Amino acid sequence: MVARNIVKQTTQQCLITLTPVAIVLVLLLLLPQQWLSLLAYQRGDGDWWEFLTAGFIHFELSHGVSSIIGLGVMWLLFAEHIKPLPVWLMLVATAVMSVAFEHWLAVEPYVMPTVTENKGFSGALYGFFACGATLDIIKRRPFGLVLWLLVIGKVTAEAVLGQPILSFSEVDRVAVMGHLGGAITGVFCALVYGFNLRHKQARQ
Numbered sequence: 001m002v003a004r005n006i007v008k009q010t011t012q013q014c015l016i017t018l019t020p021v022a023i024v025l026v027l028l029l030l031l032p033q034q035w036l037s038l039l040a041y042q043r044g045d046g047d048w049w050e051f052l053t054a055g056f057i058h059f060e061l062s063h064g065v066s067s068i069i070g071l072g073v074m075w076l077l078f079a080e081h082i083k084p085l086p087v088w089l090m091l092v093a094t095a096v097m098s099v100a101f102e103h104w105l106a107v108e109p110y111v112m113p114t115v116t117e118n119k120g121f122s123g124a125l126y127g128f129f130a131c132g133a134t135l136d137i138i139k140r141r142p143f144g145l146v147l148w149l150l151v152i153g154k155v156t157a158e159a160v161l162g163q164p165i166l167s168f169s170e171v172d173r174v175a176v177m178g179h180l181g182g183a184i185t186g187v188f189c190a191l192v193y194g195f196n197l198r199h200k201q202a203r204q
Contacts, residue, residue, distance in 0.1 A: 010082075014075050017084045021091065022068050025121060028057050029064040040119040041099050051103070054119045055095025055178075067121035074125070077147070078132030090131055090189040091124045094182040098123020101181025111162045115173060123178035126155060127186030134190035152187075155180045 028036075041054035058064035075082065099118060106115035129151045136144025158164050158176040 010079050013084070014079055014082045017082050017087050018071050018075060021088070022071055025056065025058075025064055025068055029061060031057075036119075040117055041102065043103065043114070043116045051096055051099050054099045055124055056121060057119045058121065059119060063120060067125060070121070070125040070128075074128045074132065077129070078135070081132050081135045086189075086193055087128075090127065090186065090193075093189055094127025094131075094185045095121065095124040097185040098127070098175065098178035098182040101184075102175050102178040105159070105177040105180075106175070110159075111177065115175070115177075118175055118178060120175060120178070123175060123182030125182070126151065126179045127182035127189070130183040130186035131190040131193075132186075134187050135194060138190070138194040151183055155183045 028039075031039075036057050039050065039053040039057050041050045058067065101123075102115055102118045105111070106118070108114050130148070133144055133148035133151060137148055154165060155176070158174075159180040162176065164174040164176055
């Protein structure tokens with residue numbers, strides 16, 4: 001009975017947390033292409049808000065659908081860590097930093113040729129994965145370290161090579177530097193959240 005209640009509460013938390021994110025992604029997919037162009041990151045000819053918006057819009061429908069499926073995968077892997085405010089703040093941070101890393105590092109000679117446009121939620125998803133795996137390690141969950149090594153190893157190797165090792169995306173140019181930025185930010189968010197959680201527990 002206790003286990004059933006825990007599963008029910010976890011499911012409710014996941015629904016409350018991830019459903020609004022999925023709705024936002026779907027609504028953004030429905031925007032006119034002209035509006036999406038204004039929200040995408042454009043190197044050398046953009047505006048400051050693109051760093052806030054580019055991480056939440058997509059090149060095409062299939063690109064957006066894959067991101068929503070990615071949220072479902074995060075639910076399956078890290079359900080116990082999913083809570084509304086921490087996850088929403090983490091997703092904003094990872095999305096913004098993924099665009100920032102593309103701006104800083106997706107240039108020659110690191111990436112050939114220099115990336116001039118960027119959009120997509122994949123950087124935030126890599127951040128979500130890295131954050132969840134780090135929290136698994138902090139809580140000593142099985143396979144947490146394996147998941148962490150997989151995601152950090154993948155984004156690091158791809159950043160060094162300047163191209164994806166393995167990708168299921170139909171987008172021509174995969175944002176490898178954005179994935180690195182998202183993952184690093186996700187680890188940082190997990191460490192901050194874990195520290196705050198332990199501090200609160202110590203005070204009780």
